[in-house]
Amino acid sequence: MLIDCYVTIADERETVYSADNLVRDLDIAEVDKAVIAPSDRQIAVYNSRGNNLMRSEADRFPDRLIPSCTVNPWYGGDGIAELDRAARNGARMLVLHPTLQGFLINDDLADPLIEKAAGYNMPVYVHTGPHLYGAPWQLVDCALRFPNVNFIMGHAGATDFWNDVPFAGTFAPNVFIEGSFARPFSFKNHVMKVGAEKGIMGSSAPRNDLVFEWKHYRAELADPEFKCVFGDNLARILTGEGDTP
């Protein structure tokens, strides 16, 4: 099972990409599935609009696309209700973007959302990399408070937190490392240090070209020990051991 952990479906700024084009690119890259995520605007403010779009687009390609959802923690109780609604509609991963949404992941603002996600056995994808709100150790600090939740360190702290990843990535057993933007030649080093079983492939298309990214990551992580990075690790936390996402 080959799964791309993060693809944006949107129609504005640098993220113009339809579900049809995504499925076309998955076919070209010979990738089975992708988790789809909303646009920046929908992550920042129009959460419900984005969550509905992910649901409807995934419904068009139920064997290929896996819907995520997002909630801005500043919405408080309304945000909890939105996460409940999205989860009941089939969302499989909660996307948090501390920079776009304006909060610290190791503050307690998002705790109710994370607790709610835990109730749905939903992994939490956290964008990392931006300096104030995207430090890997901020995520680890949060993850240690929620040992029953699986967190995905989106972009592996790229660019400037690359040197934190090996220690941060190994310190919390419930933190996985996603490699989009980290570039294959750096991501391989991360995976070798944190362990192949914690690496997760993502393209962050359309900011990157999905086919190009998969080609280069596959080439860099061609050894059989890295096979799990390209889907099995993600499948395990999206569904529970052994299920098909």
Next chain:
Amino acid sequence: MIVDTHTHWGIVWEDKYATDPSEWLATLDRHGVDMAILMGHRGLTRNADIERSNDIVKKACDNSGGRLVPVATVHPDFGDAAVRELERCLVELDMRGLKLHPWIQGVSTAGPVMDDLCDVCGRFQTPVIFHDGTPCYSMPSQIGGLALRFPETTFVLGHAGLLDLWRSAISIGRRCENVCLTLCGPHLAGIRGIVETIDPDRLMWGSDYGFGWSDSIDYRLHLLDDIEMDGDTRKKIMGGNAVRLFRLNG
């Protein structure tokens, strides 16, 4: 001709090969890269080795058969000594630019010696290449501030804002005609946005190769393959602009 305008004589390379770039150049050969602008590494991180680092970078370039072109570094905290070292590098070693890395070096672009260094580079008509994209000392807007204050000096945003500040790099590139951008850091969509927006005479390609053993050239070289641009623009970005800026024709 393809010129990689952002490479380093990494500490690991220096420790293993001293000033012999044969293996380093073999990577360029594998990818069809003709020349590279070579910056130091040890000199950026270990202040006491700056003069020696500049000499080593120069010797590595001398051993390259003309394929590597050296760039100096100095530490602004060294005051007048930094200015003298820069002048030595430009006059005696014929180095073709100054590399500053305010993040690693821990210096602000607002320091007084920074002004002197920018002034010297303006007088010598040699570019100042900045690491950029990293708060709180290496943001495109901060380097843009220098560019506004020193209009006779050419500044290079060595990473075009990286992943998070490439839109700021675009804004600075639009405002300051004395700012060049190296396509070495933003994702594909960011690079596409830069190419569509900024004067193609001020864009260059780079890989950041040489910091360690990883081969970053293949990915970063072919990242540009699918970006729509006319042939003349591609030639400028892949080497033509570097020939002019770094005086590669002699």
